[in-house]
Amino acid sequence: xKINEIILEAKERGKIRKATKNSLSNLHSYPYLDNNxxxxxxxxxxxxxxxxxxxxxxxxxxxxxxxxTIGYSDVDQEIIDHTRKEFGLPVRKLSTKGSFELDGVNKxxxxxxxxxxxxxx
Numbered sequence: 080x081k082i083n084e085i086i087l088e089a090k091e092r093g094k095i096r097k098a099t100k101n102s103l104s105n106l107h108s109y110p111y112l113d114n115n116x117x118x119x120x121x122x123x124x125x126x127x128x129x130x131x132x133x134x135x136x137x138x139x140x141x142x143x144x145x146x147x148t149i150g151y152s153d154v155d156q157e158i159i160d161h162t163r164k165e166f167g168l169p170v171r172k173l174s175t176k177g178s179f180e181l182d183g184v185n186k187x188x189x190x191x192x193x194x195x196x197x198x199x200x
Contacts, residue, residue: 119143142173 100106112121150156156176163170180186 147173 095106109121109124111117112124114121148159150159
């Protein structure tokens with residue numbers, strides 16, 4: 080690569096090329112939705128884009144942009160608790176220990192039990 084190509088490339092960095100602008104229809108940028116600054120808002124915007132225009136999506140979910148952990152095992156929870164205490168972080172418990180099916184959930188498989196072939200194969 081020649082030095083003048085490097086200089087030209089450096090000048091163009093950060094700009095959208097004319098060919099790109101001409102080939103993309105309605106290209107928009109949303110500075111507020113920078114993933115380094117507001118990643119959760121950017122995520123929620125993407126989720127809202129996936130829905131029908133007539134549906135209503137909350138701008139924030141039940142947890143919002145708060146960091147959330149799930150301790151699947153006792154060891155996982157021990158690591159989480161130790162680190163949280165080390166950082167002196169308050170915590171808000173959102174569910175009970177263990178995973179349980181609700182009473183209305185069908186717990187039996189809809190797939191029939193495999194039966195032995197009458198020929199013993």
